[in-house]
Amino acid sequence: MPILFEEQAETIVNIKPSCPWCLTPGQQVMIQTVKNLCENSKINEDDHYYLCLSPDCASGYFSQKGEVIPKNALSVPIWFKEKLSVPVYYCQHVTDQQVWEHVLISSVAAVLRKFKHTREPILAASVILKNPAGR
Ligand SMILES: [Zn+2]
Secondary structure: OOOOOHHHHHHHHHOOOEOOOOOOEOEEEOHHHHHHHOOOOOOOOOOOEEEOOOOOOOEEEEEOOOOEEEHHHOOOOOHHHOOOOOEEEHHHOEEHHHHHHHHHHOOHHHHHHHOOOOOOHHHHHHHHHHOOOOO
16 A cells, blocks of 8 residues: 555545536535435445535435436425525425515515424434435
8 A cells, every 4th residue: 555645635535525427525424314305216225325516416415435416306406506496494394485576575684594404313313314405
């Protein structure tokens, strides 16, 4: 095994896996999130999964071993990849369109009060399972 200088080793650790389709670095997500949103996909329990962060790429998730799950295979749209009205608060089924309409007649503070995002255990678990970003 070759000996790495500390700086080289740190660089290797910081490399983020990139989407095989667009080469954009991904954001790691919990396997529970992928399993919950991709009912028809064969999720490999021994793999690591990442959310493709490119708005223009048709990939939803990709794995460290090279599997790609298209965004249209997910049970919910990924908000930053869609031009249509999509959920922004996945656990409450609130769309971006609903938020903008509410902003027009109310204040941002009222929106935040109505759709308050708490970190209570049950709701946090719901976010992990329903939000494609897993958080
Ligand atoms: Zn991609």
